[in-house]
Amino acid sequence: KAGVTQTPRxxxxxxxxxxxxxxxxxxxxRSVSWYQQTPGQGLQFLFEYFSETQRNKGNFPGRFSxxxxxxxxxxxxxxxxxxxxxxxxxxxxxxxxxxxxxKLFFGSGTQLSVL
Amino acid sequence: xxxVEQSLFLSVREGDSSVINCTYTDSSSxxxxxxxxxxxxxxxxxxxxxxxxxxxxxxxxxxxxNKKDKHLSLRIADTQTGDSAIYFCAExxxxxxxxxxxxxxxxxxxx
Numbered sequence: 001k002a003g004v005t006q007t008p009r010x011x012x013x014x015x016x017x018x019x020x021x022x023x024x025x026x027x028x029x030r031s032v033s034w035y036q037q038t039p040g041q042g043l044q045f046l047f048e049y050f051s052e053t054q055r056n057k058g059n060f061p062g063r064f065s066x067x068x069x070x071x072x073x074x075x076x077x078x079x080x081x082x083x084x085x086x087x088x089x090x091x092x093x094x095x096x097x098x099x100x101x102x103k104l105f106f107g108s109g110t111q112l113s114v115l
Numbered sequence: 116x117x118x119v120e121q122s123l124f125l126s127v128r129e130g131d132s133s134v135i136n137c138t139y140t141d142s143s144s145x146x147x148x149x150x151x152x153x154x155x156x157x158x159x160x161x162x163x164x165x166x167x168x169x170x171x172x173x174x175x176x177x178x179x180x181n182k183k184d185k186h187l188s189l190r191i192a193d194t195q196t197g198d199s200a201i202y203f204c205a206e207x208x209x210x211x212x213x214x215x216x217x218x219x220x221x222x223x224x225x226x
Contacts, residue, residue, distance in 0.1 A: 042219065043205075043216035045213035045215075056213055103148075103163065105160065106160075108156055108157040
C-alpha cells in the first residue's frame with residue numbers, strides 16, 4: 001500500500017506570492033491533517049479535513065487555507081507569502097482522524113522557502 | 116494549556132540503551148505517541164501507548180508512562196547507528212483531533 005504522498009518536494013517562492021501544496025493520503029484514509037515544522041516553533045497543527053469538511057483548525061492566520069476533495073486528496077494554500085512561512089509542511093492521514101485516537105501517518109513533506 | 120516538553124539532545128554509544136524523556140500537561144490525553152524523523156524525511160510512527168497502560172514493549176522499544184507525573188519515556192535497547200534521528204513525543208490534546216508535539220530530542224549514536 002502506498003504511503004502518504006506530498007508534492008512538490010521542494011518549492012521556492014518570493015514574498016507576496018501564493019503557493020498550493022498537494023497531499024494524497026493512504027488509500028482508504030478519509031482524514032487529512034496538515035502540520036507546519038520550523039526550527040523555532042517546532043511542529044504546529046494547521047488544520048484537519050474529513051469527508052471534504054474542515055473539522056479542526058490551529059492558530060494560523062487566514063492566509064493559510066485548505067480543502068479536501070471527494071477522493072480524500074487535500075491541498076493547502078498559503079497566500080501573500082511572508083519570510084516566516086518558510087517551513088517544512090507535513091501532511092498526515094488516518095482512517096477517521098484523531099478524534100478517534102487513531103494512528104497518524106505522515107508524508108515526507110514539502111520544503112517551502114520564501115525569499 | 117497544552118504543552119509537551121523534551122530534552123533536546125542525547126548522545127549514546129552503539130550497543131548501549133537510550134532513554135528519551137517527555138513530560139506533558141493535558142491529563143485528558145488518551146493516547147501518547149513517539150515519532151522518529153530522519154534527516155530530510157517526514158515523521159515515522161514508532162509506537163504509542165494508551166493512557167491506562169503503564170508500559171508497552173515492542174521489540175527493542177519500551178514505552179513507560181507515569182500518568183500521575185505526566186511523564187513518558189522511550190527506551191531503545193541495543194541502540195544502533197541507524198537509530199540516529201530526532202524523536203518526538205506527542206499527545207492527542209483533549210481528543211481535539213490534533214497532536215501536540217514536543218520540540219524533539221536529537222539522538223546521536225556514536226560507533
